[in-house]
Amino acid sequence: MHIKQPANKRGPAAFGLKKVSAGQPALASIHVEIQRIAGAALPAADNLLADWLPDGTRKGKEYWPTNPVRGDRKPGSFSINLHTGKWNDFASDDKGGDLVSLLAYLRGCSQIEAARILAGQLGLHFGGDHKRDLVDEEVARQRMARRREQLQQQDDEEARAKWEQASGRARRDWALAGKADPNHPYLASKRIKPHHLRQRGGELLAPIFWRGELVSLQRIKADGGKLFLRGGRFKGCYCLFGYIEPGVELFIVEGIATAATLHELTGKPVAAAMSAGNLLPAGLELKRRYPDVVLIVGGDDDRAKEVGKPNAGKLAAIHAASMLNCGYVLPAWPADAPLHLSDFNDLAVWLGGRK
Known part of the structure; x- marks a missing residue:
């Protein structure tokens, strides 16, 4: 597995503030x-x-x-x-x-x-x-700034209340759940072990953590459908497979099946960020909590989407690796691998089916 280092970060185009010359407005x-x-x-x-x-x-x-x-x-x-x-x-x-x-x-x-x-x-x-009237304008500017701050505080308070309610539901459901059935249809289709996942009724439960505490759950149905707890905390959270140790590589990937697959293949700890957009926030949280780990981003490679629009999974992985100042890996596709395959679990299942 070759680990790539991100290229120098290039930000988006600066949309239009140009230098002014003498005689132009400051x-x-x-x-x-x-x-x-x-x-x-x-x-x-x-x-x-x-x-x-x-x-x-x-x-x-x-x-x-x-x-x-x-x-x-x-x-x-x-x-x-x-x-x-x-x-x-x-x-x-x-x-x-x-x-x-x-x-x-x-x-x-x-x-x-x-x-x-x-x-x-x-x-x-x-x-x-x-x-x-510069005085009136400054008063208006400050009034708008205070209003924005008030709205942000209100949003934060509402979000914290929802997080607290969701974490309570998560702890209750987690306590009531039993061990996951190794033959659960989702686990069987993905060819992964149950690991620490639990099961309640026909649904698997994947624990989502924030700073060492269970704050939410992802519910996985037999057909692969996934739902998060309503109002649960998400940004910067993750589901961990394995144990984090100083100086040991820690992979961070998008989904549960990908995390389980990489953990089984490498024996290394793997954190599922649960989405491409959360790779960077979860990576920042992991670096804060475990400053001595060697972080590696494991990206999805949405090759089938490259025609007509960007490869979102690959771009998100490269961007996260650049901001986290770490390496990244993508699946090594054989020449005959179907284009609709996109992550490490897809590759492992497809290769397993060829044997």
Whole structure:
């Protein structure tokens, strides 16, 4: 298994703040104007995003559309926070901190031009188009900043309450569950052992941990369908196979079956981050908790999706490895491996079927 080191990190294109020469408005002044327009846009975020990205869906405080810039066909990697304006596409690593940068990204223009367009949509003046009362503007800016902080605190409090409720359900269900049947249809189809998974009725239960405590569960049905506990903590959490030791390689992968497969093949500890988007947050948490481990990202290789859109699993693994300053591995596909196979478990099952 060859471990690759990530290339030097390249961030997304900077959407438009250019250096100014003598005689042009000061960059700091333009930056203040852009921030003013970005802050004024937040109360209208729902309407603005419905106009810019009409195929999106609101989920809590976030808006999830497809990404027209990269020809995205299905929502899932591109999200915008309606309270702060921050946006991110983990599949392409494009991201920004406000709605002005988002509009610049969508229109392919500078942030200055995007701010001017957005000001027009909001019925506001921009730049030198008006004489501003700087005192009133600063008061308004501070008021909007306080409002954003209040909304964020409210969101955090609501999330913590849901996390606490979900962790209570997780501990109860985990205590009531018994050992997993080695012949459970999901385990049989994936050709993996039960390990520490438990079973309640026809469902397998995979424990999800945060800083050593059980905080949620993933329920796995006989047909492979998966559900998380509603409201459960997720970001930075993981399901661990094996035992972590200082100086020993620790793999971090997406799913349960992949984690079990790599653990069985290598004997090394493997953490399932439960999604491509959680590889980096879970990796950061593992590095914080176990600073002496040798972290390696094991990525899914979504080869069948490379036609027409990015290989999301591979890109997420490379990005996570770059940010974590560690190596990464991908499945080593034989020339005749079907394209729909994407992870280490797919490869192991396919190879096992050839024997």
